[in-house]
Amino acid sequence: MQPFTVKAIKIIQNIPSGKVMTYGQIAKLAGSPRGARQVVRILHSLSEKHQLPWHRVVNGKGEIGFKNDLSFNLQRELLEKEEIYVSSKGILDLQEYLYDPLYHHS
DNA sequence: TTGGTGACGGGGC
DNA sequence: CGCCCCGCCACCA
Numbered sequence: 001m002q003p004f005t006v007k008a009i010k011i012i013q014n015i016p017s018g019k020v021m022t023y024g025q026i027a028k029l030a031g032s033p034r035g036a037r038q039v040v041r042i043l044h045s046l047s048e049k050h051q052l053p054w055h056r057v058v059n060g061k062g063e064i065g066f067k068n069d070l071s072f073n074l075q076r077e078l079l080e081k082e083e084i085y086v087s088s089k090g091i092l093d094l095q096e097y098l099y100d101p102l103y104h105h106s
Numbered sequence: 107t108t109g110g111t112g113a114c115g116g117g118g119c
Numbered sequence: 120c121g122c123c124c125c126g127c128c129a130c131c132a
Contacts, residue, residue: 002129023114034127036114041129043113057113065113075113 004030008042011101015056018082019099020092022060029101040065055079062098064090 007030015021027035039057047054055078059065064086066072076086086092 004129027114032128034115035129037112037127038114038129040113045130054113059113060115067113071113 004032004035004038005042005046007031008039009046009050009052012039012043012052012054012057013050014101015053015099017053017056018084018097020056020058020062020079020084020094020097021099022058022062022094023065024060025098025100026057056082056099058092058094062092062094066090 008026011021011026011029023036023039024033026039027033030039032038043052043054043057046052055075064072064075066075072090076090079086079092084092084097
């Protein structure tokens, strides 16, 4: 397993409930600034095995990425359960919900 | 080995 | 805002 994959998994596992991270942000923190698509791959193939909170990952514009209705609706439901408001078009407010593991209060 | 494939991202219009 | 193009990169048939 590549170090990138290991790091990305840890990062995803540490996203707190009620917050989201973007594919690109995770890729960058895991050491591959242009590896957003690899994050997609990881979520797709390893979410179950590693019990990843896959629903807390959205694209850089703050939208649910799925085109597929079933997956789209499921992700929206899971986010709203965590008090994250998602519009019917799948858009949420990154200013409010984005999690930055490198940011610390005072 | 090679070419197709994305739950992406940035830039241009 | 919406579209389109292009670069990206590990995986797999």
